[in-house]
Amino acid sequence: MSVAHYENFPVATVLLPRALRPAVVAIYRFARSADDLADEGDAPASERLAALRRYERAIDAIGEHLPPDEPPFPELAQAIARHQLPLAPFRDLLSAFRQDVTTTRYADFAQLQDYCRRSANPIGRLLLHLYDAHTPAQVAWSDAICTALQLVNFWQDVAADWQRGRVYLPQEDLAHFRVAESDIASGRLGPEWRALMEFEVTRARRLLESGRPLTRALGWRQGLELAGVLAGGHRILDGIAATGGDVFRRRPQIGAFGWIAVARDALFPPLRHVRPSAAP
Template sequence: MSPDEYCQQKAVQSGSSFYYSFLFLPVERRRAITALYAFCREVDDTVDECNDVTIARNKLMWWRKEVQDMLGGTPSHPVTKALQPHMASYALDGKHLQAIIDGMEMDLDQTRYLDFAGLKRYCWHAASVVGIMSSRIFGVTQQETLQYAEKLGLAFQLTNIIRDVGEDARKGRIYLPVNELQQFNVTAADILNARHNENFENLMRFQAERAQTTYEEAFALLPNADRRSQRPGLMMAAIYRALLDEIQRDGFHVLNQKISLTPIRKLWLAWKTYVRG
């Protein structure tokens, strides 16, 4: 199996919404974004699939060295072998890859966030930096496009947090800010014990409104000159906003289930966005 095939398999197996937007890219850009996505999955799985914090931390340390080795021309992992040729082609920064690893390490060190400012810092490492790198692969001619991509990454992560409240709680993590739980009279025990009530719905409605506002703020930053090249990000946004609407229509029952869209619906949303240009 070639490095590119390894990354492709990683992307397909994930079932992620992001994969559907990759399908509409030219071959070289598709290879680059698939390699970047596979890198994110590898380091994320290091934390999510490892119950021993020490082992997880050591694995992340290995990935830090692997990034340095890749930048030095000696990658050993299929993902970094696939990613290396694209680093210079799309002006990708190794510091951003290290920042992604920082975000994974934050999950080992912190399971609560006191306020939105703290959560936003985590989201930058977990998603905004990925948005910046992705936008470079898609094609950037304007500086504002990078700001759009950073904001869009935040919107994606806020959507993920809403979708995964129950799943994250079962891993011992609550990303919803402590002061906002207090504002809506929801306790950590309510989340950890999957107590769905009116207070929880109000809290989640507040989270969803902020996510929707963040999408709108991101779109307002995207220059017309780069809109066509940035269609993959817009496709992802269409899928994620449809998911957010679905969660809201379902009454935010995210504590005991993970709400998702069907593959055919994701593909249809991606296609509609692509056609609109």
């Protein structure tokens, strides 16, 4: 994406139709700026929640054709009006960002999925509206991919999130694999941690692949770009797996040579990416 928070999965590339690029950039600038309010400031929680409420009022104002003058809302309002975008996905995003301020643990995967439904899936749904491709099947595939990409981001950022006081790994998974939060704090790479991360990597891979039919349901440009997003997700998961789940000493990411591999895998997906996985 063309803003820094989304460096793993760029979307506003040459493959995106020129007419859609301003809308995509406006959506991601909104998401980034709101995420900054929730995630990266030193302000007290009450101030961050108040700032997010101002964003909610701005979305309401856009719905009433009275967009605020300050960025990122004028460009966002133009995109919403031009492409008849629904407002619900923006409200869902803000709901997730509020949750980031107030919630630091997730009891089980169902709770984490509910968070992803609001923090990640709305982006995919908005893109589908831009592509005029939002049948129930297409939405389901998009939701699977977006949730998977959110999981990829969680797994690569375990150490950074710990520093923010957050643990996105479900508590039930930690208990099942006998991993304590003190293991995260110390960066301990015991067999329990490696087994946990193998499980979580497999879970994310399966979700990514369950959405792959969407690459064939879109136009060739959007489909190829989405295939690149899938390849990027797998590339980061490969990096996590290659280190036995060591996300503490070096954050897994896609380097310069990695992007060459991503382009290759977008055109020719490896069998290990497309073959159905056994249940973890």
